[in-house]
Amino acid sequence: MSQFIFETAPKIVCEQGGAKRLGEIAKGLGVHHLFLVTDEGLIKAKLISGALESLAVAGVAVTVFSDVLADPPEVRVQAAVEAARSAGADGVVGFGGGSSLDTAKLVALLVRTPQVLPDIYGIGLAKGPRLPLIQVPTTAGTGSEVTPISILTTPTSEKKGVVSPLLYPDAALLDSLLTLGLPAHVTAMTGIDAMVHAIESYTTRTKQNPLSEALALKAIRLLYDNIRAVLADGQDANAREAMLIGSLFAGMAFANAPVAAVHALAYPLGGHFHLPHGLTNSLVLVPVLEFNLSSAQSRYADLGRAMQHGQSADDAVAAKDFVAAMRKLVAEMPYAQNLRATGIAEKDLPMLATDAMKVQRLLINNPRDVTYEDALALYQAAF
Ligand SMILES: NC(=O)c1ccc[n+]([C@@H]2O[C@H](COP(=O)([O-])OP(=O)(O)OC[C@H]3O[C@@H](n4cnc5c(N)ncnc54)[C@H](O)[C@@H]3O)[C@@H](O)[C@H]2O)c1
Numbered sequence: 001m002s003q004f005i006f007e008t009a010p011k012i013v014c015e016q017g018g019a020k021r022l023g024e025i026a027k028g029l030g031v032h033h034l035f036l037v038t039d040e041g042l043i044k045a046k047l048i049s050g051a052l053e054s055l056a057v058a059g060v061a062v063t064v065f066s067d068v069l070a071d072p073p074e075v076r077v078q079a080a081v082e083a084a085r086s087a088g089a090d091g092v093v094g095f096g097g098g099s100s101l102d103t104a105k106l107v108a109l110l111v112r113t114p115q116v117l118p119d120i121y122g123i124g125l126a127k128g129p130r131l132p133l134i135q136v137p138t139t140a141g142t143g144s145e146v147t148p149i150s151i152l153t154t155p156t157s158e159k160k161g162v163v164s165p166l167l168y169p170d171a172a173l174l175d176s177l178l179t180l181g182l183p184a185h186v187t188a189m190t191g192i193d194a195m196v197h198a199i200e201s202y203t204t205r206t207k208q209n210p211l212s213e214a215l216a217l218k219a220i221r222l223l224y225d226n227i228r229a230v231l232a233d234g235q236d237a238n239a240r241e242a243m244l245i246g247s248l249f250a251g252m253a254f255a256n257a258p259v260a261a262v263h264a265l266a267y268p269l270g271g272h273f274h275l276p277h278g279l280t281n282s283l284v285l286v287p288v289l290e291f292n293l294s295s296a297q298s299r300y301a302d303l304g305r306a307m308q309h310g311q312s313a314d315d316a317v318a319a320k321d322f323v324a325a326m327r328k329l330v331a332e333m334p335y336a337q338n339l340r341a342t343g344i345a346e347k348d349l350p351m352l353a354t355d356a357m358k359v360q361r362l363l364i365n366n367p368r369d370v371t372y373e374d375a376l377a378l379y380q381a382a383f
């Protein structure tokens with residue numbers, strides 16, 4: 001018997017050049033004045049011009065907020081909320097990587113709800129209503145366009161999440177042409193993040209469900225097949241699209257069957273050392289896979305077979321092949337390969353382990369229990 005609940009965004013549009021549909025989608029949601037949430041990198045890469053043109057054609061006014069910061073600090077989100085209020089916006093679009101999408105979610109919510117940020121950290125504490133919300137991811141990626149999660153950095157350098165079904169957008173718009181200019185190191189980090197979403201969702205201990213399982217297996221295949229191709233040729237629009245769809249599927253999967261120890265150990269690295277989210281996942285991925293191997297053998301075997309890597313019928317062999325394939329892939333990525341190379345000192349590891357233990361929201365999903373000593377040993381292995 002299978003009993004589950006599965007939620008996702010009600011509308012997903014995927015089209016090369018689809019950014020030109022933003023105007024009609026906003027209009028269809030009854031929006032007259034859209035608040036576009038993005039960051040300076042997107043402005044410099046001249047990526048929002050097609051979207052702005054389509055809003056002009058549709059007669060939708062727009063206010064651009066381009067002050068999003070990576071791993072959005074609380075104060076920056078508050079500034080965005082105030083800017084949206086004073087502009088009189090009646091709809092929000094997140095346009096960019098996960099940092100822009102996560103900021104947009106909370107703007108759409110906090111402009112309308114009387115609640116304040118500190119009251120809504122955690123699961124299911126946010127109350128509506130919210131403004132209409134559209135999400136346009138330009139990394140592949142966080143999958144944030146289809147997750148009910150927004151991750152912020154608190155004034156005490158903790159990464160905290162607001163989790164609420166209110167954060168699913170009304171529409172997600174995937175346009176792979178927007179991702180052609182993504183620099184190789186960002187392509188690599190965000191691609192590994194998406195793979196981690198698929199892996200951790202497929203092996204989660206909580207809320208496993210057949211839809212997440214199917215999506216995670218399809219996601220790992222798409223991402224593994226295409227990550228080397230987009231690194232070899234960033235202009236390959238079809239491989240870029242496959243990465244976006246893989247990231248979308250992984251996002252849909254982990255939105256309903258949540259991530260675990262890789263993310264729990266990654267968050268303190270992002271919170272204290274401001275390393276990009278995908279990089280922090282990548283740094284701890286292989287040690288966590290090795291740690292989990294004995295408890296997740298048949299699941300890792302499935303993932304390896306889905307990637308058309310370890311094809312052995314023997315789960316023990318196929319699972320080891322899967323971990324070896326991920327180790328090899330991570331080693332090829334064009335960025336730091338260990339904590340030491342990022343400037344972290346060995347004396348920082350106990351503090352990181354202490355902080356990771358606070359992320360029980362995710363640790364409880366891990367296929368194997370993680371103690372403080374385990375967390376410390378995992379950081380040492382990643383050092
Ligand atoms: N809500 C969720 O479900 C979820 C899941 C995973 C991660 N996250 C969060 O997402 C954030 C990370 O997001 P991210 O990895 O997408 O990075 P990001 O949004 O921080 O962007 C990284 C950099 O890439 C640039 N960039 C983005 N798209 C580009 C493009 N197409 N061309 C050129 N440059 C581009 C940006 O300007 C920025 O400098 C973290 O805060 C993380 O905690 C959220």
Ligand SMILES: [Fe+2]
Nearest residue numbers: 142193197277
């Ligand atoms: Fe992630």
